[in-house]
Amino acid sequence: MDALILARVQFGLTAFFHFLYPPLTIGLGALLVITEGIYVYSKNEDYLKITRFFVKLFAINFVVGVATGIVLEFQFGTNWSQYSAFVGTIFGSPLAIEGLFAFFMESIFVGVMLFGWNRLSPKAHWVSTILTAFGSALSGVWIIVANSWMQTPAGYKIVNGKPIMTNFLHVVFNPYFPAEFTHTIMGAWEYGAFFMAGVASWYLIKNNKDMVMRKALKVAIIAGIFISVAQIILGDVSAKEVVKYQPTKLAMMEAQWHTQKDAPEVLFTIPNESQQKDYFSIKVPYLLSMLATGNPYGKVMGLDGSIKYIAHKDHITNLKPSMFPVDAVYTTFHIMMYIGFYLAGIMLIAIILYWKNRLYDNKFFLKVLWYSTFLPLLALEMGWCTTEIGRQPFTVYGLLETQNSVSPNVTVPDLVISIIMFITIYLILLSFALFLFKKELKGRLEGKDEVNTKPKEA
Amino acid sequence: MSLQFLQILWFILIAVIILGWATMDGFDYGVGGLLAFIAKDDREKKIVINSIGPVWDGNQVWLILGGGAIFAAFPQVYASVFSGFYLAMMLVVWLIIFRAVSFEFRSRVEDESWKKRWEIVITVTGLGIGLLLGVALANVLRGIPLNKEHVDFESLFSLLNIFAIVGGLISLSMFLMHGSVYLVMKTEGELQKRARNYGTKFAYAYIIFTLIFLLISPIFAPRLLGNGLGILGDFVPALMLIGAIGVILAMKSNSDTKPFMFSVLSIVGTIASVAVGLFPDIVPSTINSSYSLTLFNSSSNELTLIVMLIATLIGLPLVLLYSIYAYKKFGLKVKLDEDSY
Numbered sequence: 001m002d003a004l005i006l007a008r009v010q011f012g013l014t015a016f017f018h019f020l021y022p023p024l025t026i027g028l029g030a031l032l033v034i035t036e037g038i039y040v041y042s043k044n045e046d047y048l049k050i051t052r053f054f055v056k057l058f059a060i061n062f063v064v065g066v067a068t069g070i071v072l073e074f075q076f077g078t079n080w081s082q083y084s085a086f087v088g089t090i091f092g093s094p095l096a097i098e099g100l101f102a103f104f105m106e107s108i109f110v111g112v113m114l115f116g117w118n119r120l121s122p123k124a125h126w127v128s129t130i131l132t133a134f135g136s137a138l139s140g141v142w143i144i145v146a147n148s149w150m151q152t153p154a155g156y157k158i159v160n161g162k163p164i165m166t167n168f169l170h171v172v173f174n175p176y177f178p179a180e181f182t183h184t185i186m187g188a189w190e191y192g193a194f195f196m197a198g199v200a201s202w203y204l205i206k207n208n209k210d211m212v213m214r215k216a217l218k219v220a221i222i223a224g225i226f227i228s229v230a231q232i233i234l235g236d237v238s239a240k241e242v243v244k245y246q247p248t249k250l251a252m253m254e255a256q257w258h259t260q261k262d263a264p265e266v267l268f269t270i271p272n273e274s275q276q277k278d279y280f281s282i283k284v285p286y287l288l289s290m291l292a293t294g295n296p297y298g299k300v301m302g303l304d305g306s307i308k309y310i311a312h313k314d315h316i317t318n319l320k321p322s323m324f325p326v327d328a329v330y331t332t333f334h335i336m337m338y339i340g341f342y343l344a345g346i347m348l349i350a351i352i353l354y355w356k357n358r359l360y361d362n363k364f365f366l367k368v369l370w371y372s373t374f375l376p377l378l379a380l381e382m383g384w385c386t387t388e389i390g391r392q393p394f395t396v397y398g399l400l401e402t403q404n405s406v407s408p409n410v411t412v413p414d415l416v417i418s419i420i421m422f423i424t425i426y427l428i429l430l431s432f433a434l435f436l437f438k439k440e441l442k443g444r445l446e447g448k449d450e451v452n453t454k455p456k457e458a
Numbered sequence: 459m460s461l462q463f464l465q466i467l468w469f470i471l472i473a474v475i476i477l478g479w480a481t482m483d484g485f486d487y488g489v490g491g492l493l494a495f496i497a498k499d500d501r502e503k504k505i506v507i508n509s510i511g512p513v514w515d516g517n518q519v520w521l522i523l524g525g526g527a528i529f530a531a532f533p534q535v536y537a538s539v540f541s542g543f544y545l546a547m548m549l550v551v552w553l554i555i556f557r558a559v560s561f562e563f564r565s566r567v568e569d570e571s572w573k574k575r576w577e578i579v580i581t582v583t584g585l586g587i588g589l590l591l592g593v594a595l596a597n598v599l600r601g602i603p604l605n606k607e608h609v610d611f612e613s614l615f616s617l618l619n620i621f622a623i624v625g626g627l628i629s630l631s632m633f634l635m636h637g638s639v640y641l642v643m644k645t646e647g648e649l650q651k652r653a654r655n656y657g658t659k660f661a662y663a664y665i666i667f668t669l670i671f672l673l674i675s676p677i678f679a680p681r682l683l684g685n686g687l688g689i690l691g692d693f694v695p696a697l698m699l700i701g702a703i704g705v706i707l708a709m710k711s712n713s714d715t716k717p718f719m720f721s722v723l724s725i726v727g728t729i730a731s732v733a734v735g736l737f738p739d740i741v742p743s744t745i746n747s748s749y750s751l752t753l754f755n756s757s758s759n760e761l762t763l764i765v766m767l768i769a770t771l772i773g774l775p776l777v778l779l780y781s782i783y784a785y786k787k788f789g790l791k792v793k794l795d796e797d798s799y
Binding site for chain 2: 059060063064066067068069070071073074076077078079081082084085087088089090091092093095096097098099100101103104105107108109110111112114115116117118119120159164165166168407408409410414417418421425429432436439440
């Protein structure tokens with residue numbers, strides 16, 4: 001084991017674990033803005049009950065997200081000091097601006113939102129919910145600015161071997177930013193919708209006369225159908241940007257070893273990285289060329305061709321096919337994609353059942369919704385893995401290699417200690433968060449939170 | 459604006475952001491550290507925790523902002539110090555993680571031993587962060603073994619020297635004093651009386667540790683003698699002492715808010731003393747002073763500093779606006795309701 005691998009393991013671990021939480025803060029936050037908004041304008045108490053109940057779950061998720069996020073901001077310095085010194089002059093600004101404009105807003109108003117129910121008018125409280133949700137989405141903007149800059153660096157020039165900023169707006173609106181941001185935020189909203197739908201379904205399985213949860217489910221699926229369809233479109237847009245700017249990533253995502261004119265879409269494969277071929281695969285002819293270029297005979301760069309392409313473009317001579325983790329990128333990308341289609345299908349069925357007035361009694365489908373609660377999160381994590389592992393062997397695409405990014409003074413024993421501690425702490429946090437989620441769910445069932453069962457709408 | 463001017467301005471701005479953190483989040487850690495000692499029953503514990511309940515999270519963002527601002531304005535400092543202090547930084551991070559979840563987790567389960575455990579977490583993280591802040595700053599003041607490439611290969615244990623530990627005791631007593639004066643402001647009756655008592659004691663402790671630190675500085679950190687802004691620099695540490703004496707006197711005056719003001723003054727003195735003690739270095743090297751990171755050789759380029767300056771000039775007033783709104787909504791004295799932790 002060398003320190004580089006351990007540092008990557010630690011970053012992957014801490015980023016993966018942190019990313020379990022912010023999407024729900026963003027996604028559920030957006031839905032709470034809707035439910036509380038309906039309450040403020042319709043005065044229908046049921047929507048207040050929905051909001052107050054889901055805020056309890058929101059709060060648990062929120063603190064774990066905050067706690068695990070701090071690690072990431074410090075970790076660039078602790079574990080990736082060469083990277084930090086190399087790009088800090090560009091990469092640091094979006095992080096600082098995120099704190100200043102987004103995280104302060106989110107964190108100050110979340111306190112007002114959680115503790116201000118009796119101190120603010122309904123409208124003023126709704127505004128603090130909006131600012132919390134808006135702040136969390138805005139945090140996402142700046143984090144994605146930073147990350148997308150690592151994918152498609154722009155707005156800089158090289159002076160004394162280091163990039164320095166020449167145009168701030170080009171840094172912010174780097175080529176990949178719009179696609180990556182919209183795709184990520186839509187994924188967070190999708191998770192929010194499925195989370196609310198899944199929890200509401202769980203209650204409706206127990207008691208289908210629970211009018212409060214019927215309304216929650218209704219709001220969630222109406223939001224969910226738009227979001228989940230939009231997400232597929234945005235996914236396509238993102239992939240086309242990858243075609244344009246990160247040919248090696250696309251080759252890995254689609255397990256394309258060789259450049260072809262009529263590239264097939266690989267539906268399933270067991271890739272053999274060492275020999276650069278498939279053990280076994282199922283392919284649809286022409287489909288990838290069609291998706292990537294709009295032409296069934298369009299040329300799609302494979303791993304061999306794309307390596308040559310960036311080697312030529314960015315003057316990098318030491319690249320070998322074995323440095324590109326096809327296996328991981330292909331797998332994570334396809335899991336994400338298949339989940340995305342599944343989720344849109346589920347929402348479509350939900351809407352049809354709702355239309356035909358058969359949603360709330362359909363125990364089987366409610367169970368499907370409940371079991372799908374965390375699938376959007378899995379898709380988000382897989383997509384994140386695709387983005388990050390697909391950028392390898394670079395930290396900044398075409399500009400800085402991962403092996404030249406790591407801290408030279410952090411030793412293997414240091415890393416072993418910190419990785420063991422992180423695993424321990426994160427398992428504790430995760431199990432407590434799940435325990436508290438479960439407790440809140442059961443608590444409402446036991447009537448600690450009054451359940452409205454009067455048949456008003458049925 | 460010349461680059462040099464921007465570099466000096468950003469050195470000051472970073473000090474101001476760290477001051478913002480120490481002032482705003484400092485009492486959160488202080489209150490946390492006091493929890494196990496100052497509150498006698500469950501109701502008092504609730505009051506103590508809820509004195510910071512709605513605001514600690516917003517306050518913590520000052521730390522995030524500090525990290526981001528150092529990263530953007532002085533990337534080499536961020537890289538060298540954070541990697542050089544690796545295990546110490548990890549320790550800080552772990553304490554912050556547990557602190558961040560402790561209030562929420564504690565309040566969610568009605569069980570004596572569950573609550574007790576999280577109260578211990580709140581206290582230990584409060585004390586730990588208070589101590590480590592000073593340990594870190596004292597080590598930077600003394601200088602660290604940066605080599606020619608600005609890399610620091612020292613171990614965790616070399617950070618725990620006497621000089622740094624005295625520094626840690628200063629910051630610990632400062633945070634506990636600050637937490638006490640905050641509780642004087644936020645509470646009433648018996649609890650407030652106890653907070654007055656604790657605040658006075660920690661102000662004395664802070665004065666004593668500060669004097670010890672000043673006395674041993676010439677031995678452990680000789681660079682401090684010839685450094686700084688000359689005669690002006692010598693007066694800055696005096697602010698620390700004036701603030702703490704102010705706290706002691708104000709505690710006797712029955713005012714609820716004056717002790718807090720004086721405590722802020724002593725924090726201003728503390729952070730300003732560190733800044734003046736370092737200037738124009740940010741991280742002195744103990745191997746060779748030409749390897750030191752100064753605010754001139756470690757900063758970002760002009761454009762980054764200008765962009766960040768504009769962002770700060772727009773962003774900080776907004777932060778102050780949100781903060782004032784939030785603090786006003788929750789009033790001066792803690793009032794518990796069903797939404798409290």
